[in-house]
Every structure is written in structure tokens, then in C-alpha cells.
Amino acid sequence: MTVDPNQSESPRTLKTVERTAQIIEALETLDGAGVTELATHLRISKSSAYHYLATLRQEDLVVKNGEQYELSLQFLLAGEYVRNRNRLYRYGKDEVEDLAESTGEYANLFTEEHGMGINLYKVSGSDAVGSGYQTDKLQRPDYLHCTATGKAILAYLPRERVDKILDQHGLPKQTANTITDRDELFAELDTVRQQGYAHNDEEEVEGLRAVGAPVIDRNENVLGSLSVAGPTSRLKGEQFKDQLPEKVQSAANVVEVNLNMATHENESLE
Amino acid sequence: MTVDPNQSESPRTLKTVERTAQIIEALETLDGAGVTELATHLRISKSSAYHYLATLRQEDLVVKNGEQYELSLQFLLAGEYVRNRNRLYRYGKDEVEDLAESTGEYANLFTEEHGMGINLYKVSGSDAVGSGYQTDKLQRPDYLHCTATGKAILAYLPRERVDKILDQHGLPKQTANTITDRDELFAELDTVRQQGYAHNDEEEVEGLRAVGAPVIDRNENVLGSLSVAGPTSRLKGEQFKDQLPEKVQSAANVVEVNLNMATHENESLE
DNA sequence: TTAATCGTTTGGCTATATCAAACGGATAGA
DNA sequence: TCTATCCGTTTGATATAGCCAAACGATTAA
Incomplete structure (x- = not known):
């Protein structure tokens, strides 16, 4: 079943990247979150949230502290870099x-x-x-x-x-x-x-x-x-x-x- | 045509998220880059690189300085947040x-x-x-x-x-x-x-x-x-x-x- | 023991990221 | 001035890869 042709906006954007940014932002505002908490917050399925977090963790942008997923210190390094530039x-x-x-x-x-x-x-x-x-x-x-x-x-x-x-x-x-x-x-x-x-x-x-x-x-x-x-x-x-x-x-x-x-x-x- | 069943590794990861992380990292190591430069650096198509950058820009994670795409000050804020936590x-x-x-x-x-x-x-x-x-x-x-x-x-x-x-x-x-x-x-x-x-x-x-x-x-x-x-x-x-x-x-x-x-x-x- | 809730895994469907190719603008060379 | 490259950007078509639902195993609470 094809959806209507006007796909969102004219400039094609990557939905997965948008969601990644949303997740990073959510981990800030929620001060870390579990899989289910994040999923309901962003209104996505639990399994999606899980896969995002798993990938971000693999990329060292997120760490798992007990049952909480949190932003890693990688952001501190990136921040210092941006500042110094x-x-x-x-x-x-x-x-x-x-x-x-x-x-x-x-x-x-x-x-x-x-x-x-x-x-x-x-x-x-x-x-x-x-x-x-x-x-x-x-x-x-x-x-x-x-x-x-x-x-x-x-x-x-x-x-x-x-x-x-x-x-x-x-x-x-x-x-x-x-x-x-x-x-x-x-x-x-x-x-x-x-x-x-x-x-x-x-x-x-x-x-x-x-x-x-x-x-x-x-x-x-x-x-x-x-x-x-x-x-x-x-x-x-x-x-x-x-x-x-x-x-x-x-x-x-x-x-x-x-x-x-x-x-x-x-x-x-x- | 179905590919062989063992899709990469057992834990399914999101390729788009991985690439997003690679792009962020590349923008660090290259100290900002143009579309073509980034594409050749990561061995992806020019159009892909463009769409990633456009999306990251929309999400305020990247800014365009002249013809250079660079990491935004959003990373500084995130870094401060992570540090303070x-x-x-x-x-x-x-x-x-x-x-x-x-x-x-x-x-x-x-x-x-x-x-x-x-x-x-x-x-x-x-x-x-x-x-x-x-x-x-x-x-x-x-x-x-x-x-x-x-x-x-x-x-x-x-x-x-x-x-x-x-x-x-x-x-x-x-x-x-x-x-x-x-x-x-x-x-x-x-x-x-x-x-x-x-x-x-x-x-x-x-x-x-x-x-x-x-x-x-x-x-x-x-x-x-x-x-x-x-x-x-x-x-x-x-x-x-x-x-x-x-x-x-x-x-x-x-x-x-x-x-x-x-x-x-x-x-x-x- | 049972029920609820969590994180994790998997199958299958469709959305969507992908590339190539083409476009238009800017710059440089002849 | 014209031509040839180099950009960044846009678009169509295709197959990949992200998505949800449902089920699983492990914990904890009742």
C-alpha cells in the first residue's frame, strides 16, 4: 500500500537520524532512562528503543549504568573539542x-x-x-x-x-x-x-x-x-x-x- | 534476492545510527568537512552524505559554516550536562x-x-x-x-x-x-x-x-x-x-x- | 504460585536509506 | 568569452534495513 506521495517535506531527511537525535535529547531531559521508559516517552516501540540504545552503546555514545541508559563522557570530549575550535x-x-x-x-x-x-x-x-x-x-x-x-x-x-x-x-x-x-x-x-x-x-x-x-x-x-x-x-x-x-x-x-x-x-x- | 541469513552479527544494530556516529566522528577528525570530502572519507555516496548532514543540521547537531559542515555548540551544552551529572x-x-x-x-x-x-x-x-x-x-x-x-x-x-x-x-x-x-x-x-x-x-x-x-x-x-x-x-x-x-x-x-x-x-x- | 514488569530476541512487512545520474552554480583556464 | 571542472543539491528507482507485534526469560511483587 503506497502512502500519499508528498513524503513529509521536500528536503528528504533521514528518519533514523532524527530519531537518534530525539533519543539523545530524551536521555538528557529524562536524566537517563530504561528501555520502556524511553519508548513510551518517544512513542516508539519497545524493540525500536532497544535497538537504538544498543547501537548507541556500541558506538560509545551511551553507557548502561545498571538498568539505566545514559549519555557517555564522549559528549564531554566532543564538547571540549567544539569549544577549543x-x-x-x-x-x-x-x-x-x-x-x-x-x-x-x-x-x-x-x-x-x-x-x-x-x-x-x-x-x-x-x-x-x-x-x-x-x-x-x-x-x-x-x-x-x-x-x-x-x-x-x-x-x-x-x-x-x-x-x-x-x-x-x-x-x-x-x-x-x-x-x-x-x-x-x-x-x-x-x-x-x-x-x-x-x-x-x-x-x-x-x-x-x-x-x-x-x-x-x-x-x-x-x-x-x-x-x-x-x-x-x-x-x-x-x-x-x-x-x-x-x-x-x-x-x-x-x-x-x-x-x-x-x-x-x-x-x-x- | 534474499541474502544469507546471518545478517552481520547476532545483536541487530541500526546501520543508520552507526553511520551517524561515524559522521560525527569524521567531522571531529577532519575539523569540519564539505559534502564530497566527507563522502569520500567514509566511502559513501555523495547524496547519502548530503542527506545525513542536512538532517543533522535540522536537528541542530551540525552547523554549516560557509561550505564547511561542522559540529555545533550543542555538543558543548551536552558535554556540560554530562559533566555536571x-x-x-x-x-x-x-x-x-x-x-x-x-x-x-x-x-x-x-x-x-x-x-x-x-x-x-x-x-x-x-x-x-x-x-x-x-x-x-x-x-x-x-x-x-x-x-x-x-x-x-x-x-x-x-x-x-x-x-x-x-x-x-x-x-x-x-x-x-x-x-x-x-x-x-x-x-x-x-x-x-x-x-x-x-x-x-x-x-x-x-x-x-x-x-x-x-x-x-x-x-x-x-x-x-x-x-x-x-x-x-x-x-x-x-x-x-x-x-x-x-x-x-x-x-x-x-x-x-x-x-x-x-x-x-x-x-x-x- | 501467580501476575506483573522489565529487557531482550525474532519474523515478516513496508518504509526508507541508498546509489547513480542529472542539474545548476561557481570557479578557473584557455 | 567560452569551456571544463569542481562543487552542493535534487530526484527516481531499488533493495536494504528499520519497524512493530508478539513471544521469551528473568526479576520482583503480591
């Missing part, structure tokens, strides 16, 4: 560490993928709040519209890209200060461009302020941004308005220089 | 940082998977050599027979497991000091057990010494080990023989206590 990380790592030390607060290195912010590197300075804030949950990408680092990136993306991103992810309200209006956001991004840095005044998390500055390569592409975050009680007045922005911005400039000097020899078209 | 990391992280600070050298947290050592966490102390030793290549797992951390783990695994590991990976010679004889290694492991810690005297890399101590949970399972590594010129005499081992061992004991206290409530059978 990232140019912004390679040339920004040291500067982030310096920022954390000189400010005593959290210093971060962010980049953008699929319209969301991904933390490439995070260093907690000596005064940083909750030095041990650990999530055993998956670290979800952050929205760009409500963080200093995100606005620093958005400000230097082409207008049409920003529109697309906002269409896709919206501007969800995180706190009372979150910018939820598109025009207001674009006005803010103009300010960011004029200043060269972005503020986040409790727009993502109450009580948390941050300052972010973009890193731009010599082809005018934003690679990401540096930021420093700390409690509102400590980041205030001149410190928050002038001194910190200057520090962050100058760190971002150093990264830009390092990056452009290094890329000079190997003319990668990127 | 690891008990040894959660309860050992702080101790590794303390070790790095108090010794000034490199401090590491290792665990074992498939008979190889995987670095869970690495902190460079203030005196540590080549603070910026960065690999943009994939960090391969380490052999266990030629590292302090590896021998500390092997010493507390059941004899049969150790035999299996050695069968699988051998005892490849890395330097003049590498133990390449199985009996000699088992004698060394006896010593390690007696002492409670392991030495690495330039057995993996020339000029590099290290001391490692195991972390064992209250079910007698080795979860991994802590270690401190530094140049032979600095790690010598009493320091290398007594003081450093004591420091590392006591740090490992602290981790064990943290771990056992925390696991007390939720009776995970592991």
Missing part, C-alpha cells in the same frame, strides 16, 4: 579570566547560535555570588533580548537577522525590567551601538546586573561578547555606569586585536 | 581547585570509561607550566597504565577488569619509564594499594611527574582519581615522595566524605 574562545579565554580577577565578579564569554546565546566560558571572581551554583540539569541557551551579552550581540547583527530571531523566539518577559516591545528593543540597540557596550539592569534575573561588550572581527562579523555580572547591591553608581563598561569594553578590544592578529596569516574566508 | 565532578570540583592553589601546579580530576582515562576537570595553579596549552584537536582519552591517575584507578579495580582493559588497549610505551610489562604493572599496583596513592615518574611524558590518589565510594567502587602534575625539576625529593602524596590523598579523602555524606539520603543503587 571556537575562535572566540581561543582568543578570549585569558581576557575573561583577567576580567573576573580584576572585578571580583562573574565574567562570561558568550556567542550566538540559532538566535540564542550560548555560554562558551564562565569564570567566577573572588566575590562572585554563589560560587558553586551548579546545575545538573541541561544548561539551556539564553535569550538575547534580556541579557547584556545578548544585546551586545544583537546590536551588531544586521537588522533582518535580528527581526528573524525575534520572530522565532519572541521577547518573553523574565522580570519587570525585561524589554518586551520590539521597537523599544531596537531603540535600546541603537544606544548600545552608540556606547559600544550594553547594560542589563535586572532584565533577566531580579537583583542581577551586567555589562556586556561585543567582539567583532575585521570583516564586521560579531563573534560574540564578553560580560561581567554581579548583584545590584555591588554594581551601582559610577562603577556600573562608567568604570565597569570601560573595563569590559577594553577587554573586548584586546580580544579583537588578538583575534585579528592571529587570523592575519591564515587567510580563512570564514 | 557526574558525581565525582560535583563533589570533587572544589577540592581540585584547592589542590591547584595550594600546590601551584596542575590539578586534575579523572575518571575511567571503556578502560581509558577521561579528564573531568583540570585547573592550572599559578606556577603551572604552559598555562595556555590549548589543543584544538580532540582531547583523546589517556592510557591508564602510564599515568598516576590511571594507576590509582587500576589499583582498585577488580583484577579481571584490569586484565580485560590491558587485553583491549595493551601497554604502549610512551617514554623510557613506561611500564610495559604486565607483571611489573601488577606489582606496581600492589604498591599503590599499600600506599594509597600512585606516582608517575615521567612514564607518560618526559620531564613530567605526577601523584594520584583514588576516590572510592562506600560500595568499594573506584569513581576516579585526583592528581597533581608538574615538571620533574620542581617535583622532587621529600616533596614528591611524601608531602605531595599526602596532600593529594587527603584531598581525595575529603571528596570521598562529601560524596558519601551526600549519597546517604537518596539511596541510589548506582
